[in-house]
Amino acid sequence: MAEVIKMATREAYGKALVELGEKNDKVVVLDADLAAATKTGMFKKAFPDRFIDTGIAESNMMGIAAGLSTTGYTVFASTFAMFAAGRAFEQVRNSIGYPHLNVKIGATHAGISVGEDGASHQCCEDIGLMRTIPGMTIINPADAVEARAAVLAAADYNGPVYMRFGRLAVPCVFDDSYKFEWGKAVTLCEGKDVTIFATGLMVNEAIEARKLLAAEGIDAEIVNVHTIKPLDAEAVCRSAVKTGCAVTAEEHNIIGGLGSAVCEALCESGAPVPVVRVGVNDTFGKSGPAVELLHLFGLDAANIAEKAKKAVSLKK
Amino acid sequence: MDTVTRKQLKITACKARMGIIEGVANAKSGHPGGSLSCVDIITYLYFNHMNVDPANPKDENRDRFVLSKGHAAPALYAVLALKGFFPQEWIRTLRKSDSKLQGHPSIQYTPGVDMSTGSLGQGISAACGMALGAKLAGKSFRVYTVLGDGELEEGQVWEAAMYASSKGLDNLVAVVDNNDLQIDGTCAEVNSPYPINEKFKAFGWNVIEIDAHSFDEIDAAFNAAKQFKGKPTLILAKSIKGKGVSYMENQVGWHGTAPNAEQYEQAMAELSASLKELEA
Numbered sequence: 001m002a003e004v005i006k007m008a009t010r011e012a013y014g015k016a017l018v019e020l021g022e023k024n025d026k027v028v029v030l031d032a033d034l035a036a037a038t039k040t041g042m043f044k045k046a047f048p049d050r051f052i053d054t055g056i057a058e059s060n061m062m063g064i065a066a067g068l069s070t071t072g073y074t075v076f077a078s079t080f081a082m083f084a085a086g087r088a089f090e091q092v093r094n095s096i097g098y099p100h101l102n103v104k105i106g107a108t109h110a111g112i113s114v115g116e117d118g119a120s121h122q123c124c125e126d127i128g129l130m131r132t133i134p135g136m137t138i139i140n141p142a143d144a145v146e147a148r149a150a151v152l153a154a155a156d157y158n159g160p161v162y163m164r165f166g167r168l169a170v171p172c173v174f175d176d177s178y179k180f181e182w183g184k185a186v187t188l189c190e191g192k193d194v195t196i197f198a199t200g201l202m203v204n205e206a207i208e209a210r211k212l213l214a215a216e217g218i219d220a221e222i223v224n225v226h227t228i229k230p231l232d233a234e235a236v237c238r239s240a241v242k243t244g245c246a247v248t249a250e251e252h253n254i255i256g257g258l259g260s261a262v263c264e265a266l267c268e269s270g271a272p273v274p275v276v277r278v279g280v281n282d283t284f285g286k287s288g289p290a291v292e293l294l295h296l297f298g299l300d301a302a303n304i305a306e307k308a309k310k311a312v313s314l315k316k
Numbered sequence: 317m318d319t320v321t322r323k324q325l326k327i328t329a330c331k332a333r334m335g336i337i338e339g340v341a342n343a344k345s346g347h348p349g350g351s352l353s354c355v356d357i358i359t360y361l362y363f364n365h366m367n368v369d370p371a372n373p374k375d376e377n378r379d380r381f382v383l384s385k386g387h388a389a390p391a392l393y394a395v396l397a398l399k400g401f402f403p404q405e406w407i408r409t410l411r412k413s414d415s416k417l418q419g420h421p422s423i424q425y426t427p428g429v430d431m432s433t434g435s436l437g438q439g440i441s442a443a444c445g446m447a448l449g450a451k452l453a454g455k456s457f458r459v460y461t462v463l464g465d466g467e468l469e470e471g472q473v474w475e476a477a478m479y480a481s482s483k484g485l486d487n488l489v490a491v492v493d494n495n496d497l498q499i500d501g502t503c504a505e506v507n508s509p510y511p512i513n514e515k516f517k518a519f520g521w522n523v524i525e526i527d528a529h530s531f532d533e534i535d536a537a538f539n540a541a542k543q544f545k546g547k548p549t550l551i552l553a554k555s556i557k558g559k560g561v562s563y564m565e566n567q568v569g570w571h572g573t574a575p576n577a578e579q580y581e582q583a584m585a586e587l588s589a590s591l592k593e594l595e596a
Contacts, residue, residue: 028452052448055482060475063441064448067431070423071449072376090435091472095442099423099432 005144005172009165009200010108012144014039016151017076017106021047027155028068030054030077032061037167038078038108058083062091062103069101074155077103081110081164085126096160097133104154104161110140111251112280112297113168113201115290122285128256130162131229137183138229140164140250140258142203143173146226149180157182166251168290170201173224185232187239191221194308195239195246199225199258201294202249202278208301209249213308220308228258233265240266240273245311247276249304251294254279274314276307317535321364323594325531328398329359330591333560334584335394335407341580343411346419349570351391353528353555354462354493358383358395360534361460370400373427379457380446382431384439385464385493386420387572392429393417401428437470439463440490444480447488447548458542462491466498468509474519480548481520488548489541490521493528495557497568516550528555562586 198206248259259277340346409415420434541549558564
């Protein structure tokens with residue numbers, strides 16, 4: 001068996017920025033004194049003239065990103081998810097979202113897998129916050145391969161994008177042959193009993209959960225929802241209607257994120273499909289080693305499998 | 317500044333004041349006081365200082381203007397209309413549901429608007445970004461932004477102020493429209509931003525103090541700012557809220573209230589008389 005490659009999506013983000021910088025001299029990267037952690041430091045090293053550190057002032061950074069983008073640059077603004085979506089929410093809403101400017105927000109350290117730093121830095125609300133901004137695209141890549149592809153695609157798209165990256169090294173789900181399709185939900189494994197809609201690092205957990213379920217005779221379909229907004233509602237409904245029940249899996253509060261988006265799409269479609277949400281259960285995170293926390297908060301294959309069985313039991 | 321230019325600017329600014337009253341009165345809402353206090357400066361910028369072309373509002377080499385105190389949109393709209401960015405008739409549609417003139421400036425709706433603003437403290441950051449863009453691209457365009465004095469209570473202003481001087485953005489000029497009144501009272505009563513000059517000096521800015529209604533002082537300040545290298549310039553402009561309409565001057569109540577029909581007639585009569593006098 002080939003060795004599983006592990007890499008944090010933030011690492012892939014940094015590398016992809018350098019790749020972009022080499023082919024596009026209009027790419028400028030901003031950071032708020034976290035270049036070493038967000039991995040924009042790689043871009044800083046390669047293109048010091050196109051790297052701008054705004055210091056510990058995220059609100060101002062978002063405004064600068066907005067203004068800079070109006071002068072013809074493709075701007076990537078990076079900080080932790082907590083500060084990008086949380087602290088600077090209103091700047092993102094009013095200075096970037098409302099004028100629909102070409103700013104890409106590279107938000108790293110999302111979710112509880114931040115680990116030891118604890119709840120103050122573990123942002124599980126960012127997808128919910130960003131989802132309510134009209135015209136905002138939200139991408140939450142599953143692994144380093146998808147993260148790279150998403151960054152390159154974001155640069156080709158004209159408008160605001162919120163990209164969510166993690167601190168923790170996670171297994172690569174995809175190989176280099178993977179083709180990223182903007183806005184499309186990707187069926188990774190077909191199944192007939194339940195659909196697991198997963199995003200971010202939960203995609204790998206969903207694939208593991210599928211194995212656990214198979215041992216119990218349940219055939220799960222796995223759909224990777226990398227683009228949470230705009231949601232590929234058609235693909236979501238098609239799969240859920242086919243299997244008859246669904247589980248959503250995300251490293252985010254169960255309120256406001258993928259789970260909410262999937263429920264909204266299914267309810268409005270009129271399909272009578274039960275949905276069970278796996279995520280941070282409307283609570284704050286806490287300190288601890290990342291992997292330990294993921295298990296503690298039920299963000300793992302075992303809990304997804306458990307909830308999949310519950311979803312199956314809810315089928316009429 | 318020569319006599320002819322000064323006279324022409326005064327005439328244009330008076331017409332812009334009429335545009336402010338026209339727009340706000342028709343909308344039955346809006347912010348006349350703070351529009352009237354900064355309209356001389358905006359008139360000067362568009363008619364005598366900035367490199368802008370109404371026929372090509374997106375010209376990448378144009379100078380930029382960001383109205384950080386976005387509630388003074390009626391002043392910006394009045395000036396943009398007079399400059400020819402859009403038809404004068406639009407002024408009467410201000411704030412209506414089918415209008416191209418939103419309550420606060422929006423680049424999505426209005427030609428000539430360089431940045432969507434309205435939430436205080438944010439415009440100056442965007443202006444910093446634009447000034448940075450000019451520096452990165454090696455372009456010579458300059459960036460101008462107007463802030464309210466109450467707006468200085470927003471923390472983001474100081475994040476931007478620290479950043480602009482730290483990066484030596486000498487192509488950026490920020491104006492503080494110091495009419496000394498905000499919604500809940502005088503600035504000093506609410507949360508004093510004073511001393512504004514000393515604060516910006518301490519933040520590393522070149523500070524110039526002027527009378528916001530003297531075109532000679534305005535002209536001298538902006539020309540001095542253009543010559544000044546290495547630091548951004550802050551023009552602290554002492555102004556009169558409601559300037560030009562007798563019953564609105566220095567009255568906090570006219571921050572966000574529209575004149576009724578009778579008050580509208582009086583304001584327009586006063587401004588028409590001023591215009592007649594200026595044109596004589």
